[in-house]
Amino acid sequence: MNDTSPFAPDPSTDEPPRLHIEVDPMRCVGSAMCVELAPGVFALNHWRQSEVVDPEGDTLADILEAAGNCPTSAITVSNAVTGEILFP
Ligand code: SF4
Numbered sequence: 001m002n003d004t005s006p007f008a009p010d011p012s013t014d015e016p017p018r019l020h021i022e023v024d025p026m027r028c029v030g031s032a033m034c035v036e037l038a039p040g041v042f043a044l045n046h047w048r049q050s051e052v053v054d055p056e057g058d059t060l061a062d063i064l065e066a067a068g069n070c071p072t073s074a075i076t077v078s079n080a081v082t083g084e085i086l087f088p
Helices: 033-037 060-069
Strands: 019-023 042-044 050-052 075-079 085-087
Touching: 019 050, 019 060, 033 042, 033 060, 060 075, 060 085
Parallel strands: none
Antiparallel strands: 019 075, 042 050, 075 085
16 A cells, blocks of 8 residues: 555654644633744734744744743644644
8 A cells, every 4th residue: 555645744854743723712812922932823913812824933842832831721733634632
């Protein structure tokens, strides 16, 4: 069987996983902690709520730090390919 799906992870590289990042608008209070810690990924919109502008805009470590420091636990991070939950 040929397993050459373009979405299959390549174990020969140390490429970070493609990420699916969500901000729950019902929880976000606009503290901007995530924007401070991962400014390439998060930005505040007109309503002072965080939005994901580029899921690959910062390192995984910075993204997880941002998610972990959200005061309302509004951010979830998962592997976009496997669905594995990376945070929380
Ligand atoms: S850290 Fe959490 S509450 Fe603050 S802006 Fe980001 S998602 Fe919203």
